[in-house]
Each structure stands twice: as structure tokens, then as C-alpha cells.
Amino acid sequence: MDQVQRWHDQMIYFVPAKQGSYPHPGAGPVHPMHSVPGSYVWWPQQPFAELPGVPPAVPTVPAVPAAPAVPPAAPEHGEHGEHGEHGTKEMGGCLQGASCSTLATPRSTEAPDGSDIVERRLSASAARRLRRKRAAERSRGAAGGVGAANANGANAMSIDELRAELRRDPNSGIQCLKGQVWRLSRDANGCRVVQEALELGSRDVTDLANELQGHVLEAVMCPYANYVVQKVVSHLSVAASSFVATELQGNAVRAAKHRFACRIFCRLLEFCGRGPTSQLVDELLARDDGEHENLCSHSFAHHVIQSILEHGEERHKKLIAKMLLSDLWRYATHKNSSYLIEKALCYCSTEDQNLMIAKLGHPQAMLDLAMAQYGSFVARALLSDSRVNSAAALQHIADHKADVESTKHGHRFLSDVGLEQPNPFQAQAQPVSYQSYQLQVPFPQPEVPCGYCPAPNAPFPSAFGAQYAQYARHIPPGIEEPAQREMSSTWQDRIDDDWPSTSEGDEFPVRGKRKRRKRKRKRNKPRPLRKKPLPPAEATLEEQPLFFGGVFGPLSIVSCPQWLCVLQDVHRRSFVSIRKQAFTADTLAQWRKTLMREVRWHKPERPPKEGKSQEPLDVLLPRSAAWLTLQGCRCEYEYAGLRFPPVAMPEWFLEITDQVTRACGLEDRPNSCNLNLYQNGADNVSWHCDDEPLFDATGRDALIVSLSLGATRSFQLRPKDDPFEETLLYLEDGDLCTMEGLCQKHYRHRVPPEEDVTEPRINLTWRWIVQHDPGCSLSNQ
Numbered sequence: 001m002d003q004v005q006r007w008h009d010q011m012i013y014f015v016p017a018k019q020g021s022y023p024h025p026g027a028g029p030v031h032p033m034h035s036v037p038g039s040y041v042w043w044p045q046q047p048f049a050e051l052p053g054v055p056p057a058v059p060t061v062p063a064v065p066a067a068p069a070v071p072p073a074a075p076e077h078g079e080h081g082e083h084g085e086h087g088t089k090e091m092g093g094c095l096q097g098a099s100c101s102t103l104a105t106p107r108s109t110e111a112p113d114g115s116d117i118v119e120r121r122l123s124a125s126a127a128r129r130l131r132r133k134r135a136a137e138r139s140r141g142a143a144g145g146v147g148a149a150n151a152n153g154a155n156a157m158s159i160d161e162l163r164a165e166l167r168r169d170p171n172s173g174i175q176c177l178k179g180q181v182w183r184l185s186r187d188a189n190g191c192r193v194v195q196e197a198l199e200l201g202s203r204d205v206t207d208l209a210n211e212l213q214g215h216v217l218e219a220v221m222c223p224y225a226n227y228v229v230q231k232v233v234s235h236l237s238v239a240a241s242s243f244v245a246t247e248l249q250g251n252a253v254r255a256a257k258h259r260f261a262c263r264i265f266c267r268l269l270e271f272c273g274r275g276p277t278s279q280l281v282d283e284l285l286a287r288d289d290g291e292h293e294n295l296c297s298h299s300f301a302h303h304v305i306q307s308i309l310e311h312g313e314e315r316h317k318k319l320i321a322k323m324l325l326s327d328l329w330r331y332a333t334h335k336n337s338s339y340l341i342e343k344a345l346c347y348c349s350t351e352d353q354n355l356m357i358a359k360l361g362h363p364q365a366m367l368d369l370a371m372a373q374y375g376s377f378v379a380r381a382l383l384s385d386s387r388v389n390s391a392a393a394l395q396h397i398a399d400h401k402a403d404v405e406s407t408k409h410g411h412r413f414l415s416d417v418g419l420e421q422p423n424p425f426q427a428q429a430q431p432v433s434y435q436s437y438q439l440q441v442p443f444p445q446p447e448v449p450c451g452y453c454p455a456p457n458a459p460f461p462s463a464f465g466a467q468y469a470q471y472a473r474h475i476p477p478g479i480e481e482p483a484q485r486e487m488s489s490t491w492q493d494r495i496d497d498d499w500p501s502t503s504e505g506d507e508f509p510v511r512g513k514r515k516r517r518k519r520k521r522k523r524n525k526p527r528p529l530r531k532k533p534l535p536p537a538e539a540t541l542e543e544q545p546l547f548f549g550g551v552f553g554p555l556s557i558v559s560c561p562q563w564l565c566v567l568q569d570v571h572r573r574s575f576v577s578i579r580k581q582a583f584t585a586d587t588l589a590q591w592r593k594t595l596m597r598e599v600r601w602h603k604p605e606r607p608p609k610e611g612k613s614q615e616p617l618d619v620l621l622p623r624s625a626a627w628l629t630l631q632g633c634r635c636e637y638e639y640a641g642l643r644f645p646p647v648a649m650p651e652w653f654l655e656i657t658d659q660v661t662r663a664c665g666l667e668d669r670p671n672s673c674n675l676n677l678y679q680n681g682a683d684n685v686s687w688h689c690d691d692e693p694l695f696d697a698t699g700r701d702a703l704i705v706s707l708s709l710g711a712t713r714s715f716q717l718r719p720k721d722d723p724f725e726e727t728l729l730y731l732e733d734g735d736l737c738t739m740e741g742l743c744q745k746h747y748r749h750r751v752p753p754e755e756d757v758t759e760p761r762i763n764l765t766w767r768w769i770v771q772h773d774p775g776c777s778l779s780n781q
């Protein structure tokens with residue numbers, strides 16, 4: 001395909017970097033073929049493919065790629081077969097009802113445009129097509145200039161003009177929006193402009209939000225306005241958004257059970273859990289007509305219950321535990337509520353957790369659960385709970401293997417828990433000696449235990465020795481590491497201990513000066529590896545405890561016993577911990593599938609030179625990547641001369657993040673994630689340290705949590721001062737690995753190319769942005 005055409009199709013735009021600045025929306029469209037050397041930035045047209053449950057996020061992009069005319073529609077049927085994602089699909093941005101007014105009067109047979117969909121007895125799909133067509137027509141009309149004069153008497157402006165004005169001059173854009181918020185919020189395109197304005201978070205924006213007062217109930221049930229209300233809750237102060245919860249009073253059950261409104265309930269719990277939200281939860285859980293019992297298994301309300309378990313007050317969690325315990329078996333085997341049991345086993349009081357474990361954790365109950373489609377997920381979770389006698393349960397299940405195999409899902413369960421095939425990890429153990437020493441400091445245990453092993457009480461030294469040797473090799477000086485010999489020689493000569501930090505650009509240099517210097521060096525003989533003087537000792541953990549993510553690290557010491565220490569360098573205050581098999585094979589497969597499908601992976605290429613569009617493009621990064629941040633954070637990630645604008649983490653990704661956070665025993669959720677896709681062994685990441693100012697990982701302690709999915713790849717670490725002190729890990733599917741303390745200050749790491757690897761690998765590295773970009777609304781927090 002013509003390269004230029006390919007560029008357009010992928011909507012990859014490289015723009016010359018404005019000196020250290022976030023390209024302001026007002027900067028206007030940039031010619032995609034601009035090829036001035038410097039930093040490059042790419043813009044995904046739509047960061048995630050159509051994903052149900054993902055709000056039609058305001059594009060973080062200036063006017064360049066056009067937003068789709070309507071928010072993405074949900075698939076016709078949710079994929080309920082897979083655990084972990086069930087329900088999310090159902091919350092999708094389905095264009096149910098042609099407008100909010102349809103939803104406000106759900107029993108009416110008349111569509112708001114006067115047509116009578118039900119009376120004409122259209123098939124469900126024909127009615128849906130009709131609704132979509134009308135919605136598209138309406139939004140075309142809106143974009144084309146249905147603007148009305150605003151409260152300030154501004155001339156009628158189309159939605160496109162309003163958006164352009166907002167990006168050109170946010171203050172003036174906000175003024176233009178005044179008086180129109182409710183009208184625009186109900187429009188597919190208009191709601192995006194309002195969301196964009198709300199993201200600015202300024203005081204004027206509160207006035208815009210106030211225009212929704214009196215309309216909240218209608219708005220939360222509207223397929224478009226619900227996104228605006230979510231933005232109000234997530235971006236405005238608790239005081240400024242409190243009217244949302246107040247106006248929902250009296251309609252708690254209705255809202256929780258509504259396809260769209262349930263999302264607002266979840267946001268309220270996440271962002272403003274006290275005051276009116278707490279009263280709303282009281283109302284939701286206080287009913288005594290039996291109605292509330294359906295909440296846990298309801299397709300939408302179970303999301304709200306889950307949010308209460310995660311973010312709610314103890315007394316509310318207690319009520320939910322009581323509900324679940326009233327019919328535990330039914331809930332544990334139900335499509336929606338089985339997921340809640342897993343959450344309850346983490347977030348409810350110890351007393352309630354123990355009651356659940358007493359009922360579900362004995363061998364016969366585990367066997368029954370293993371044979372049930374959704375119950376088997378609860379059984380998996382229980383098997384990794386240290387309070388359950390998993391050996392006895394597994395033995396009982398093994399004794400009844402034929403029964404389990406005869407069920408539809410039992411076969412997969414057996415292979416997941418290792419009763420079908422030998423555990424592949426056992427075969428890979430490699431004996432190696434490793435000198436370590438024991439820390440004398442008693443570390444506080446995390447208050448919120450890891451969700452998978454809630455009793456992190458193994459003594460620290462157990463993490464060392466033989467177990468360690470299974471997964472990591474510490475390469476003593478002077479010994480040639482066999483894995484290196486197998487690897488292609490092309491990377492061998494790239495070993496250069498003198499690289500400046502943030503030095504991924506070596507293979508794919510973008511900045512002219514460095515490119516010439518490096519190329520020259522590469523053609524000549526490689527620099528010999530050199531040992532430098534040992535840097536001064538960093539503060540010991542006794543002197544300054546390592547605290548990150550809400551717990552005192554390193555994770556191999558304070559988290560559950562499944563965490564192993566693979567590098568403990570107290571002198572350089574650098575620690576690496578690893579945890580294998582924290583997630584079931586099913587979960588990992590689901591995550592791989594979703595990540596491959598939904599993430600807008602990008603492999604930056606150099607723009608073609610004028611008149612040479614047919615030539616193959618230079619690849620700027622030897623892998624594909626993406627950069628996600630928590631809602632509200634607008635920090636770009638810049639490395640190797642490439643700039644990745646932030647894409648907000650969608651719900652399904654937050655779910656992965658939360659599961660990983662729990663598996664680490666952390667209390668705080670990381671606020672960003674760098675995603676890498678290595679299509680095969682040729683894709684790699686060269687020696688670097690993650691020392692970008694955002695993370696300040698060289699100035700203070702930092703934590704990077706990585707999850708590997710798919711093909712096994714080598715992961716190497718070397719102290720910057722001593723290239724011979726190498727640690728090599730084989731990161732396999734599902735492995736969690738951390739870099740802690742001052743690892744980025746003193747160590748470099750890489751994933752080398754490996755010729756024999758043919759399968760793809762995804763790696764997610766979660767991080768904490770501690771210094772937000774000046775352009776980010778969180779920069780002054």
C-alpha cells in the first residue's frame with residue numbers, strides 16, 4: 001500500500017515538538033507530513049477500538065483526527081462466557097433509545113421523533129439500525145450548525161466551532177458554552193465538547209456543571225449526557241459535584257440498575273464517597289422488600305456493589321457481606337455475583353471473609369465450585385488463599401477428576417490448577433548459587449493484604465535461595481552467559497556503558513547530533529565494557545524505609561510469600577522482586593486478547609521524505625507501544641525522542657490494574673502505564689533506565705510494576721557502574737516483576753532481541769507519575 005496512504009489510514013501524525021510543551025489544543029491542525037527532526041508525537045485517532053463500557057472519551061487530540069460521529073455502539077451481545085469482563089460489556093455505550101427523552105419515559109412506545117418503533121413491530125435489529133441512522137443524522141445536523149445563541153448572547157456556533165474555540169482559547173470557549181450545557185450534553189457530538197471543557201477543571205467550569213442541576217436523573221440515563229455527569233464527578237471538587245448525588249436521592253435502586261446510570265454511581269463511590277453518596281448507598285442497601293437482593297446478580301447493579309466493596313464504607317460492606325452470605329452458593333455460581341465473592345474475599349471484614357471461606361473453602365464445596373461455570377473462578381481464587389487448605393481441596397478434586405472433566409468448564413479448570421498437565425515452571429528450575437544477606441529491619445506488614453494471598457507472613461529469607469534460582473540467574477563476573485551466545489550478534493555491539501540516561505535512542509536515534517555519533521561508533525568496534533568506581537552507598541532501609549504504593553517495600557519482603565527477591569542491592573538501594581502465577585491461565589488469556597484487540601498499538605516510523613513516499617519507512621522504535629494514564633492526567637510520556645500523548649485508562653484496563661495492584665499487596669493504584677508489544681524476538685528494548693522526570697525515579701525511591709503476557713523473554717539488569725554484574729530473568733506469561741527503590745538511578749535494563757522467539761509478548765509497566773507535566777491539570781496537586 002502506498003506509504004502516504006498508510007500514514008493517513010493509521011492516523012499517525014508526527015509533529016515537530018514545541019520546546020518542552022504539551023501541544024495545546026489551540027495549536028491547530030498540523031500537517032501530518034511535517035518531517036522536521038526533533039521530538040515526534042503520535043496521535044491515535046481513537047485510542048481504543050470500539051469498546052463497550054469505554055466512554056466516548058474526549059479526544060486528547062487537537063483538531064487533527066475527526067471524532068466518530070456517535071459514541072461507539074455496544075456489540076449486539078455481551079461476551080458473558082469469560083469471567084473477569086462479564087458485565088462490562090453490558091454497560092456498553094449502547095445507543096439504546098434515540099435520545100435521553102426516550103430513556104426518561106422508558107415505557108412509552110413512541111420514539112421522541114414521533115415514530116412508533118414498537119407499534120410498527122420492527123425486528124430488534126431493524127429498530128436498532130433505525131435508531132443508529134437517526135442518531136447519525138442528528139449528530140450530522142448538530143455538527144453542521146445547530147448551535148444556538150448562548151446565555152451571553154454569543155452568535156449561534158456549530159459544535160465544531162465551539163470545540164475549535166475551546167481549544168483556541170479555553171476561557172472564551174467556556175463563555176461560549178454557557179447556557180448551552182444541557183442541550184449539548186444530550187447530543188452525541190455536543191457531549192464531547194462539554195466533557196472537554198469540564199476536563200479543564202477551572203472555576204468557570206463549575207458554572208457549566210451547574211447548568212445540569214435539575215436534570216441529573218435524566219442526564220444519568222441519557223446515552224450521551226451520562227458521560228458529562230461522569231466528568232463532573234471525576235473532575236470537579238466534591239463540593240461542586242455534590243448536587244449529582246443529591247438529585248439522585250430517592251432513585252438509588254433505579255440508577256444502580258440502569259445501563260448508564262450505574263456508571264455514575266460507580267464514579268460517585270470512587271471520587272466522592274461521603275455525604276450524599278453515602279446516603280445514596282444507604283438508600284440502595286436499606287430496602288427490605290427483597291428487591292435489593294437482586295442487586296448482586298443484576299447485570300448493571302453488580303458493578304455498583306463492586307464499587308461499594310472497593311471504595312465504600314465498612315458498614316456498607318457489612319451489609320453486602322450479609323446479603324452474599326444469605327445465599328452464598330447461589331451468588332458464588334452466578335455470572336455476575338461470583339465476581340463479587342472474589343472482591344468480598346478481599347475487601348470485607350476479616351470476620352465476614354472467614355465466614356465465606358468456612359462455607360466455600362472446604363474440599364467438597366471447592367469440588368462443586370470447580371464444576372460450575374462461574375463458580376470455578378471463585379474456586380481458583382480460593383485455591384490461592386492461604387486460609388484455605390488448598391492441598392486438601394486439590395486432592396479431593398483430583399480424586400473426582402472424572403466428574404470434573406465431564407463438565408463443560410471442568411477441563412479448563414483442571415489444567416489451570418495443574419491437575420491436567422505438569423506445571424511447566426517446575427521444569428525450568430536452574431540451580432545457581434547466590435550470596436545474599438538478611439535484612440535486620442522488621443518490616444511492617446501491609447494493612448490491605450494482597451488479594452490472592454491475604455496472609456503475608458512468610459519470613460523474609462524464604463524468598464531467597466533455591467526458589468530464587470528457579471527464575472533468575474545472577475551472572476558472576478567473567479562467566480559468559482549462554483543466553484547471550486544464542487542471541488543475535490547485532491545487539492552485542494550495542495552494549496555501551498557510557499550511554500546517557502533515557503538512552504533508548506541508540507538504535508533509533510532521532511536527534512541529529514547523537515545519531516551521527518552513535519552510528520559512527522557502531523560501525524567501528526564496540527566500546528569495551530568497563531567497570532567504574534562503585535557509587536557512594538545509598539541510605540540503607542534501616543536509615544530510610546522504602547515506602548511506595550502505600551506499603552513499605554521491597555515487595556518480596558512485605559507482600560505475600562509468592563513474591564521472591566531476585567535482586568537485593570542495599571548499597572545501591574535497588575531491589576527487584578518477582579511473582580509468578582498470580583493469575584489464572586484464563587485471566588491471562590483474556591487480558592492478552594483484550595490488550596491485542598483494544599489497545600491502539602503504535603510503532604512509530606519516520607515520516608517519508610518528500611517525493612520518497614514509496615520507500616520503506618524507518619522504524620523509530622523496535623516494538624509497538626502505548627501510554628495510558630488515570631483519568632484527568634494529561635502527562636505525555638517522552639522517551640527516545642518520541643512523545644506519547646496520554647490516553648485515559650478505560651474501565652477494563654483499570655480492572656487489570658486493580659488486580660495487579662492487589663497481587664502486589666499495594667494500597668495505592670499506580671497512575672500510569674507504559675505498554676509494549678513485542679511481535680516476535682526481533683522486537684526489543686535496548687539498555688535504558690526509566691529516568692524520565694515524570695517519575696523522578698533517580699531522585700527518590702520509585703516503584704515500577706511489570707506484568708508480562710505471552711512469549712517468554714529475557715530481561716537483563718546491570719548496574720550502571722558495573723556491566724559485569726548482570727542479573728538475567730526469564731519473564732514468562734503472567735509474571736509480575738518489580739524494580740524498586742533507586743533501581744533506575746543505578747541500573748539499566750533491557751529486553752534483548754532473541755532470534756528463536758516467534759510469538760508475541762505484551763509487557764505492561766505501571767508507574768507513579770510524581771511530577772506532572774506543566775500542561776497537566778494535576779500539575780499543582
Ligand SMILES: O=C(O)CCC(=O)C(=O)O
Pocket residue numbers: 674676685690706715731749750751763765
Ligand atoms: O518489556 C519489558 O519487560 C521491559 C519494558 C521496559 O523496560 C519499559 O517499558 O521501560
Ligand SMILES: [Fe+2]
Pocket residue numbers: 688689690749
Ligand atoms: Fe524500562
